[in-house]
Amino acid sequence: MAVDTPATDALQGAVGPAVVDVRGVEKRFANGTQALAPVDLAVRPGEFVTLLGPSGCGKSTLLRAIAGLTQPSAGALRWWGGDAGHVGEPGRKLVFVFQDATLMPWTRVRANVRLPLDLAGVPRDEADARVDASLALVGLAKFDRHYPRELSGGMQMRTSIARALVTEPDLLLLDEPFGALDEITRNKLDADLLELWWRKRFTVMFVTHSIYEAVFLSTRVVVMSARPGRVFREIVIDAPHPRTEAFRVTQEFAAYAKLLSECLMEASTEGAPSRNAGAPNGTAGAPQGNDGAPDGTAGASSRGVAAMAGKPGASA
Ligand SMILES: Nc1ncnc2c1ncn2[C@@H]1O[C@H](COP(=O)(O)OP(=O)(O)OP(=O)(O)O)[C@@H](O)[C@H]1O
Numbered sequence: 137m138a139v140d141t142p143a144t145d146a147l148q149g150a151v152g153p154a155v156v157d158v159r160g161v162e163k164r165f166a167n168g169t170q171a172l173a174p175v176d177l178a179v180r181p182g183e184f185v186t187l188l189g190p191s192g193c194g195k196s197t198l199l200r201a202i203a204g205l206t207q208p209s210a211g212a213l214r215w216w217g218g219d220a221g222h223v224g225e226p227g228r229k230l231v232f233v234f235q236d237a238t239l240m241p242w243t244r245v246r247a248n249v250r251l252p253l254d255l256a257g258v259p260r261d262e263a264d265a266r267v268d269a270s271l272a273l274v275g276l277a278k279f280d281r282h283y284p285r286e287l288s289g290g291m292q293m294r295t296s297i298a299r300a301l302v303t304e305p306d307l308l309l310l311d312e313p314f315g316a317l318d319e320i321t322r323n324k325l326d327a328d329l330l331e332l333w334w335r336k337r338f339t340v341m342f343v344t345h346s347i348y349e350a351v352f353l354s355t356r357v358v359v360m361s362a363r364p365g366r367v368f369r370e371i372v373i374d375a376p377h378p379r380t381e382a383f384r385v386t387q388e389f390a391a392y393a394k395l396l397s398e399c400l401m402e403a404s405t406e407g408a409p410s411r412n413a414g415a416p417n418g419t420a421g422a423p424q425g426n427d428g429a430p431d432g433t434a435g436a437s438s439r440g441v442a443a444m445a446g447k448p449g450a451s452a
């Protein structure tokens with residue numbers, strides 16, 4: 137069973153039921169590939185949780201199961217304490233952002249962003265106002281008449297995120313959304329996404345290969361082991377929000393990057409799931425007293441909790 141970090145325990149007390157509760161979820165595909173060993177994971181309201189792990193370990197599969205895009209072979213998922221039938225109700229909306237922007241090339245940015253509202257039958261005036269607000273949030277207000285081919289890769293991803301935000305999601309699921317972009321653009325989009333998360337207070341689950349991206353963005357990083365994927369370890373990034381670019385050049389950032397790098401190395405080379413038996417989420421095996429490195433698990437820390445718990449209502 138899952139072992140929550142102290143920070144998530146505290147969050148649970150502070151803010152209610154899990155947004156997503158993954159219990160013993162496994163996935164075996166029709167061709168026999170077992171993508172996920174039993175996975176236990178709870179995500180609390182307002183968290184920014186990143187899934188990090190070796191290629192092919194099942195990050196996308198897990199995120200897609202959470203989005204309802206693939207059915208688990210075993211185990212159970214709960215969303216906001218209920219079943220899938222309640223997803224989409226007010227306060228329980230989730231949206232998935234793919235690695236590719238997946239825009240309709242034949243129509244303008246504005247129509248691309250309005251698509252989910254058109255499909256939902258939202259009246260045109262209301263939809264237009266929401267599209268304007270969403271484009272403004274991602275800094276594309278002046279590009280609403282452009283076609284996707286007239287945008288840079290980063291701008292196309294912004295459009296994709298605007299299309300997600302226009303639905304006013306409570307849970308945003310992003311699968312390597314900036315993986316194909318250059319580092320400078322990615323850093324900028326990371327900072328903008330983090331600022332949005334801070335302002336809008338939705339819950340985020342984010343998949344990346346980048347240790348630096350994981351440290352910069354996350355309140356908690358879930359490191360997955362090599363296939364079949366399972367939760368190898370959870371590390372709370374106990375640095376206050378709002379975070380700015382300045383965070384990237386702190387010793388704290390470097391120490392977290394080192395900790396994650398070591399953890400990822402271990403997770404990548406691990407074979408059978410016996411090593412962490414009894415502590416599937418790895419909290420018991422988390423590195424501690426790491427010569428000044430932040431201890432993401434033991435440190436779970438009141439500072440991180442305070443930063444998280446203080447998020448609602450802060451600096452809106
Ligand atoms: N539809 C499918 N049918 C069969 N096997 C699949 C299918 N989708 C994924 N897999 C396999 O499941 C495993 C996990 O895939 P998944 O895409 O979830 O990994 P990932 O961690 O997201 O990898 P990456 O970091 O490369 O995106 C891989 O071995 C993959 O080949």
Ligand SMILES: [Mg+2]
Binds near residue numbers: 195196
């Ligand atoms: Mg993937």
